[in-house]
Amino acid sequence: MILARVEGSLVATKKNPNMTGNKFLVVRPLVIDTAKAKEFKPGASTLVVVDSLGAGEGEIVLVVQGSSARLAATDKNSPVDAVVIGIVDTVDLGKQILYHAQ
Amino acid sequence: MILARVEGSLVATKKNPNMTGNKFLVVRPLVIDTAKAKEFKPGASTLVVVDSLGAGEGEIVLVVQGSSARLAATDKNSPVDAVVIGIVDTVDLGKQILYHAQ
Amino acid sequence: MILARVEGSLVATKKNPNMTGNKFLVVRPLVIDTAKAKEFKPGASTLVVVDSLGAGEGEIVLVVQGSSARLAATDKNSPVDAVVIGIVDTVDLGKQILYHAQ
């Protein structure tokens, strides 16, 4: 799985019929930069993920990709390859708390 | 899923028999560059995707990859790994509209 | 799917029994560099693909990857993850023809 920050959302009226009812979030994968004070830095790509947990902008989410994403979708026949499976509360690196949701 | 801009199309006469009837689009994956005024920038790769939604050149589409792409194909036995599942109308980042289809 | 140029071939005598009879091509994934006159440039990786369409050196092929590659293999039990599903005739970008097979 990867960590990603929710940056926005997306609307597509013309879409595959099995995608109806899904909420699309635009997210940015995150990398933990241990060399530089153990902070998050944005990854090199942008993903669109389906969310049913109610993640909001700015939150950090756990995203599953590939065929396993279908197991996390509300409709198992949805052609999805990236789904939010958790909203992150804390990320701990050793004794340091890297992230704590507000 | 990823966002991609339709750049062109492709013809292959000699092909796998299960690919007959598919329309191939050449697309460029997009990255949202939040550091630089929240605009799209082209990704580092080029993909060929199958489209049955009628996406046209210049439009931004939502592309599913991997085994889930087969669920979005007209023929479930088509050996495809990337299919258009939506034509994007708007992308919102917070209160800012990054993209609005014309 | 990706576009790739056939660069050579490969022989492996000692191999998985379910790979017998397959022809292996060494290919280079291609990226369309729209910033620089819309020409192909080589990608950062090298792939080995199975081909049953008779693609020759220098030709541009359409390659499917992942589990869908098995659907395109002659033997569905072959442990393959990349197969040629088309030999490209033309790639059009808008009104410009980027590539036309000779």
Next chain:
Amino acid sequence: MILARVEGSLVATKKNPNMTGNKFLVVRPLVIDTAKAKEFKPGASTLVVVDSLGAGEGEIVLVVQGSSARLAATDKNSPVDAVVIGIVDTVDLGKQILYHAQ
């Protein structure tokens, strides 16, 4: 599979019901830099993996990704795409021992 160093852990209270009971580790994929004295260097990404083997911070683990990760999960219906399948004792490069767990 890839080699990765355990860097920390993660808590997500709000999550997919099939993820309950899983322990999430934050890991950094490793690359062996043969040009520079054959030592590990951190890769360019950060992954979150599920662990049931009891790996601790600083340890090097073997991670399986994709659909095969589900075979390594305690619950086969968990929507996971990366699971620890081994805790590495030694990595040998020729006659040199690159890594030996303490």
Next chain:
Amino acid sequence: MILARVEGSLVATKKNPNMTGNKFLVVRPLVIDTAKAKEFKPGASTLVVVDSLGAGEGEIVLVVQGSSARLAATDKNSPVDAVVIGIVDTVDLGKQILYHAQ
């Protein structure tokens, strides 16, 4: 599939029970650098693969990744995502022999 050079091996005593009996090799994916005299150059990552063909250090192997790797595993229930499916004898680029196993 990808080409990779065998660089070493790995031992993990504490592992998933379905991994018992597998031999793990540490390999480096290879890229053919056509711009520079058509020689191999090391890729940017390190992989751990399962091998049952007896590949030795320094040899170049053909590696299948993803779900297809399970078809090449001795035990179909092994949670593997990368398996050696061939030991490469020769790689030909046009009339030039790039590699010939000794």
